[in-house]
Amino acid sequence: MGQQNSRVTLMILLLTNGVNIVLDLWFVVGLGMTSNGVAWASVIADYSALAFGSYLVLRQLARLEGHFLRERLLALAAYTALFNVNANLFVRTLGLLFAMAFFTAQGARQGDTVLAANAVLLQFIMLTSYALDGFAHAAESLIGRAYGRRDWHEFAATVRAAMRFSFWTAGAAALLFALGGNALIALLTGLEEVRATAAQYLPWMVVMPLIAVWSYLLDGVFIGTTAVREMRNSIFIGLAAYIPIWWLTQGLGNHGLWLAFMLFTLVRSAVLIVYYYFHYHRPYRLNQWR
Numbered sequence: 626m627g628q629q630n631s632r633v634t635l636m637i638l639l640l641t642n643g644v645n646i647v648l649d650l651w652f653v654v655g656l657g658m659t660s661n662g663v664a665w666a667s668v669i670a671d672y673s674a675l676a677f678g679s680y681l682v683l684r685q686l687a688r689l690e691g692h693f694l695r696e697r698l699l700a701l702a703a704y705t706a707l708f709n710v711n712a713n714l715f716v717r718t719l720g721l722l723f724a725m726a727f728f729t730a731q732g733a734r735q736g737d738t739v740l741a742a743n744a745v746l747l748q749f750i751m752l753t754s755y756a757l758d759g760f761a762h763a764a765e766s767l768i769g770r771a772y773g774r775r776d777w778h779e780f781a782a783t784v785r786a787a788m789r790f791s792f793w794t795a796g797a798a799a800l801l802f803a804l805g806g807n808a809l810i811a812l813l814t815g816l817e818e819v820r821a822t823a824a825q826y827l828p829w830m831v832v833m834p835l836i837a838v839w840s841y842l843l844d845g846v847f848i849g850t851t852a853v854r855e856m857r858n859s860i861f862i863g864l865a866a867y868i869p870i871w872w873l874t875q876g877l878g879n880h881g882l883w884l885a886f887m888l889f890t891l892v893r894s895a896v897l898i899v900y901y902y903f904h905y906h907r908p909y910r911l912n913q914w915r
Contacts, residue, residue: 631762633681637674645670713853720860724867724889731871731882739879742822745813749806749830750837753798757838760791761845768849780905787842795838802830829883836887839894843901855900863893 645666652662697703732743764787771779802809806827810820840859847856867889874881 637678637681640677641670641674644673710851710853713857717853717857717860720857720864724860724864724886727868727871728882728886732879735879735882738818738822741814741816741819742826743879743882745810745819745823746826746830748813749802749809750833753795753834753837754841756794756798757791757834757841760787760794761841761848763787764842764845765849768846769851772850784846787845791838791842795834798834799831802827802834806830826879826883829887832887833890836891836894839898840890843894843897846901846905847897850905852900852904855897855904859893859896859900862896863889866892 648666648669649663652658652666656662658665729740729743733740764783767783768780771777771783807820807824810823810827814820814823844856847853867885870888871882871885874884877884
């Protein structure tokens, strides 16, 4: 992704899933293995992808001129910087996982039907995230190149292009969920009680893409510039709003839970917008690059 070679990423992903599917069928259906067969299929698929990816990396390195400098390989500062980036991303991911786990746990307290309905609706969010993350991943590498070159014209153009496509996609997702949400729910579950319960909370899914689009887009910008502390902070500021709002709206039942989750996403997006404005937009006058 850093070299803007998403085709190779797709090849590795297809290899992983393809090997996994074939081995699942062979081990479980053909050989009669149970969960052990599924586990072995996953392990072999992952190591196959590792071997293929390593081969591609070595082949690419062989095409480059020059040689490794041992003193640079042992430079502590570079590893420290890498660790700091990874540590902040790790903490940020933990915060996001906590938000999702907390949502699931509170839904479970309201009964199996609500838990199942929320699980169905979370697939709407996953579908939206796959679409919006595509533009964020594309922005990461392009933003990283522009930021490294201090090419603010390319930086601004990339942000505008990613923003335009992200907003179109978010709008299309909201329209799809508004017009075809019940049909999607019916595809995801055959239980009438779960369908009826999920339909009650479908309006939240219409709103979600329009709120979340900023967080996906700006995650791509900040990863591209390795401004991961800002991403980490946005999660924790969002959590600082999420938990109290959930506590105050418990009387609303599952609607209160969805409201708290939406406001968590909204606060996170707002924090990233503020960081973007003061870190990049205003200092580098990005509005003048047209």
